[in-house]
Amino acid sequence: MDAPKIISRRALLRGVGVAGAAAVAAPAGLLVSTSDAGAAPAAAQTSAGAAAGRQVYQHLTASEAELLEAMVDRLIPADALGPGAKDAGVLTYIDRALGSALASSRAAYTAGLAALDRYASASRGQGFLALNARDRDSVLMDVESGTVTPGIFTGNSTQFFSMVLGHTRQGMFGDPFYGGNKDFIGWDLLRYPGVRTTVTAADQKSLEADQLKPNHRSAYDNEMFVKATARNDAHDQDHNGDGHGH
């Protein structure tokens, strides 16, 4: 039996390093949601009880997760510029969200991923996972443009592609509280120096001189904030930049 781990509150909030699925009592005064923060998290990659090297997901099936991971790995790949969506835990983000705010997309994921695999076989001769990177990209371009062979996707393959790309960006560049942007991989890629509650004139000048170091903090590392709670809300629209002033 392992010696008990000392788990930092930050790690607790991210559901990291906690073995097993048992709910962990939150420290007094801390409001932690059951879904978005992963207080009852899936086993981390190295914890006992999980298949070696395999993450266990709460909502995606194992084969859905494999396909989806292969897809997001092409959307934001690991390359010379650094790690990508896979390393950033985009799958964890999407999986958790499918149990809460994105629950209304669950069926679309099942249908779309199956169709993606069928289309890969029908057009490229092998399932998506068996294709090399170039052919995976070629398949995804056609799914994106909606030019896939008719009858394989129910409805619009472009809609499925846009949904996954949108969720991938959320998982890559959103607050790590939600399970993605692991180790701030996403924010570092964008050169975003991180969420901070105070930005002085000196900080702004430092940013303008390319000298503001990323602080690698989640908004919820700040104890003053009430945690976002899980919502079974179909209102998954991107309101960003909608041109509406207030």
Next chain:
Amino acid sequence: MATNLKGTDVVVIGLGAAGGVAVLPLAQAGIDVIGLEAGGVVTRRDFAPDEIRNNVRGWPFLSSHKTNQEAPTFRATASAAAVRGGHPMMNAVGGTSMHYWAQHWRLNPWDFKVVSETKRRYGANRIPKGSTVEDWPFGYDEIEPYYDKIEYELGVSGQAGNINGTIDARGNPFEGPRKRAYPMPPLRWTAFHEKMAAAATRLGWHPFPGPAAINSRSYQNRSGCMYHGFCNTGGCHVEAKNSTAVTTIPRAQATGKLKVVTGATVTEINVDSQGLASGVTYVMNGETFFQPAKVVLVASFTYENSRLLLLSKSTAYPKGLSNNHGQVGRHYFSHHQGAPVTALFPFDIKAWYGLPAQGVAVDNFADDNFDHASYDFIGGCNLWAMSDRRPISASGMNTLGLAPNWGSQWKQFIRENADRTHSSYNQKTTLPYEDNFLDLDPTVKDPLGLPVIRITGEFKDNERKIAQFSQDKMEQWYREAGAIQVTRGPVGGAMGASTHAYGGTRMGDNPETNVVNRWGMSHEVPNLGVLGGSVMGTSGARNPTHTMQALAWRTADHIAKEWKNIVKG
């Protein structure tokens, strides 16, 4: 079966930007006020800088909010089918002033006299065809003291451009004369704002920092702005954003004269046998209550203001309360604030922090500030370059034909360019038209079974031409500042539900064409008043909040002064 409550002097429906202001002068005058708010209380602890919650999942727009449940339908014209969109506002004590951008502009003098000024300078045939625009019942000078009051009572930061006729070149040389400076200096500029200002100056324009209902330094024991970058559709974690929830409402409560009731959805305004308002009916936790009052103030945002009146039918008002002249819902318009221009620069903007109320304004092309002899429109646009960037949104930027939207080339592109685009925000003169109006949707209902509002409206030629003109000017500005690529959004079609919604209960002297009089009181129902953008007949090149708050204070002052006459009927 409604529970009858103890009567009060004034009941205010809605404690947002407008209702939240009116309660203070009423309470200070010793009047008992009950404020009925459909939403609840949110505090700074609820305002984590969290893009997923605030901006992606639309936290303030949760399906449980009343706004979402009564989102209007909209159609461009009466011959089109109406469709349902979302509702851009939120419910809370403080209303949408909790998360709005808090740009806080006075209207220019021209905005009050569009008809007479256009006739004088260009001729009557320059008033756009089909427009129902009227001069306001008073001019800028009448409302100036109330602009001043709001600026000092709530806290507005800015740079004056015209104090009693003396022009200060650091401010807006086109603004109406003000009695004194703003109580706080303007929000700071970034290096990019300085660059844009310098470019505007080279073009012969007059750039200046915009005014905001946001503390630029400590004010009234509240903090100055932290510039953290989550102000857009985000609440303020340090209460530097001067929503009514942290300014006028708590001060009104401190007098002991204001009682705030949350979770209250008003379904009807009731009248007595003499045709006077007698109070309101509201639903809370499934129970129905009747709140009697001597005066009723409707302050539930433009759509709900018209809606409540249309739903409140009686023998005296068979077409809806205060609607015997058929003016409720008329002269509606969504502000033309879209048609953005986006520029790509070959350098970082450094806009990760900052806020939409922080920026450079140019008013040279607003209103009638320039000669329209060679143009075929009246009015104009405010040009505004602000700060507004967050990671997820930045990652979704248009790649402008330079890279695909995903993959390794995209990674390279986004790493270089995520902080290199800038989009403009241009508010434009928008006028009311005969064809644009609000009414009750014939089929769509809210969860209580009451019809929602239907918007019938589209942007007309005049406004689309202004939009095109504003894009030309913006492109010129961006290129002067060094932009290497510029793209334009569409100039506007149907009017959807907007954060800047005007009309439906227009203010004017003529009861045949206006719902409320120059004081904001109904022409037909003497003890009924209306607050908010719904009373405004023109928009100017500004958002409505400052003006509607000034009008709300003015209406409250009037009620206090004329109490005996108003309640007598």
Next chain:
Amino acid sequence: MRSLLTAAGSAVVMCASLAASPLFAQTAPQTITVTSPTLVAGQTMPKQHTPDGRNDSPALSWSNVPAGTKEFIVICEDPEAGNPPPFVHWVIYKIPGSAKGLPEALPIDTATPMPAGLEGAVQGLNGFRRPVYRGPAPPPGNPHPYHFVVYALDTALAAPKAGVPAMGRAELLEAMKGHVLGQGELVAMYGRNRTQ
């Protein structure tokens, strides 16, 4: 619009109606012969060049090229699609004047280098705003014609500039004005079945 076709076995296409067509830059008489190992003029192209298959660009060869040719441009377009037509499936320019054709399956990303002999060639923006070949995906029903048009220019076009998108068909037609020494095309068909 249909092309007039010669007998099967010859891949030379004479398009009599081309002179009147607004869709083709008719600045020079057609002299170039365009062939392909997988495309037969007037016939259905194999699936491998479409999204029903691998969606690889076809190999093309050209001959009877005018003297003084500095660069080639190849455009693949469907005059029966697009709003307005044609819909552009592929644009590739700055092909060296020494090239005799294009091999099959050119790169689908801008990081992968062009094959030997095609150094400097640039894939421009197709109708999907992507610098790649994307083959036919007509709506189910009648087959559409896909024109692989080869232009020979007497000049080298400007190299792509940083921060400026690669050229599409419209920009290329503008840039090639007055510089076309000759052109040729190969038209192949493709259709999709109506779904059950």
